[in-house]
Amino acid sequence: DIVMTQSPDSLAVSLGERATINCKSSQSVVYSSNNKNYLAWYQQKPGQPPKLLIYWASTRESGVPDRFSGSGSGTDFTLTISSLQAEDVAVYYCQQYYGSPPEFIFGPGTKVDIK
Amino acid sequence: QVQLQESGPGLVKPSGTLSLTCAVSGDSISSNNWWNWVRQPPGKGLEWIGEIYHSGSTNYKPSLKSRVTISVDRSKNEFSLKLSSLTAADTAVYYCVREAEAGSYFDYWGQGTLVTVSS
Numbered sequence: 001d002i003v004m005t006q007s008p009d010s011l012a013v014s015l016g017e018r019a020t021i022n023c024k025s026s027q028s029v030v031y032s033s034n035n036k037n038y039l040a041w042y043q044q045k046p047g048q049p050p051k052l053l054i055y056w057a058s059t060r061e062s063g064v065p066d067r068f069s070g071s072g073s074g075t076d077f078t079l080t081i082s083s084l085q086a087e088d089v090a091v092y093y094c095q096q097y098y099g100s101p102p103e104f105i106f107g108p109g110t111k112v113d114i115k
Numbered sequence: 116q117v118q119l120q121e122s123g124p125g126l127v128k129p130s131g132t133l134s135l136t137c138a139v140s141g142d143s144i145s146s147n148n149w150w151n152w153v154r155q156p157p158g159k160g161l162e163w164i165g166e167i168y169h170s171g172s173t174n175y176k177p178s179l180k181s182r183v184t185i186s187v188d189r190s191k192n193e194f195s196l197k198l199s200s201l202t203a204a205d206t207a208v209y210y211c212v213r214e215a216e217a218g219s220y221f222d223y224w225g226q227g228t229l230v231t232v233s234s
Contacts, residue, residue: 050210101174
């Protein structure tokens with residue numbers, strides 16, 4: 001079975017400082033037919049559904065602030081919040097798509113708080 | 116603006132069947148998208164359940180496949196989830212979700228509905 005891990009489980013960052021979240025898959029997420037990394041990032045605030053931030057590992061969804069960026073390839077990925085704002089307090093999930101057979105797998109989540 | 120709205124009973128009995136419906140507005144269920152269900156137990160992470168295309172083609176999480184049925188009603192622009200043989204472990208917020216046309220990620224989510232399995 002494919003396993004997604006995230007690190008750290010939680011982190012506290014001062015306002016304006018950088019937050020970095022790592023996501024690792026037990027299997028490559030590169031889709032051979034188009035060489036895209038099928039890895040997405042979501043933000044979930046309490047009582048709300050998840051919100052898409054990043055897809056294909058590094059493409060920012062429309063309307064998402066540019067302080068959010070994604071990087072990585074293959075099995076190792078990173079979500080970076082360049083300058084943490086108060087409204088960024090949330091749990092962040094990575095998600096992989098595996099195509100054969102089709103299946104979506106989420107990481108366990110990383111909680112981000114203000115220090 | 117695409118909107119998804121879940122509806123269904125909030126309390127179901129153990130060994131029973133959960134039935135939820137997702138009404139889609141702002142998009143056609145017959146568009147080039149897959150329509151999904153994702154759940155989240157209280158205080159825990161996200162779990163994909165399965166998906167359906169307007170043609171009726173489905174894909175399910177392997178560990179849930181024996182208990183899950185997802186169907187689509189194009190005339191009502193909605194899709195549905197049935198999950199049988201319920202236990203307390205199925206207590207969760209259930210989200211209906213649209214997969215982006217390009218595939219591989221979810222771009223629109225419903226607000227979610229809490230389903231509690233309890234006698």
